[in-house]
Amino acid sequence: MPRVISDACISCGSCAAQCPVQAISQGDSHYEIDPNTCIDCGACEAQCPVGAISEA
Ligand code: SF4
Numbered sequence: 001m002p003r004v005i006s007d008a009c010i011s012c013g014s015c016a017a018q019c020p021v022q023a024i025s026q027g028d029s030h031y032e033i034d035p036n037t038c039i040d041c042g043a044c045e046a047q048c049p050v051g052a053i054s055e056a
């Protein structure tokens with residue numbers, strides 16, 4: 001399963017900078033992960049300061 005970003009996201013951008021496949025982009029209200037691109041490596045989850053990223 002790909003990772004997902006919750007409403008807790010404060011749009012800091014740290015996760016997007018860590019993603020090896022550029023699956024993360026800024027959405028309308030917070031950052032979003034493209035489930036078709038995410039390879040579930042976990043790098044973004046470790047980077048998030050507010051714990052907004054988890055497995056779907
Ligand atoms: S789990 Fe890995 S591939 Fe998926 S969005 Fe996070 S950093 Fe990118």
Ligand code: SF4
Binds near residue numbers: 009013031052
């Ligand atoms: S690292 Fe966390 S708070 Fe920062 S943009 Fe990504 S999901 Fe949002």
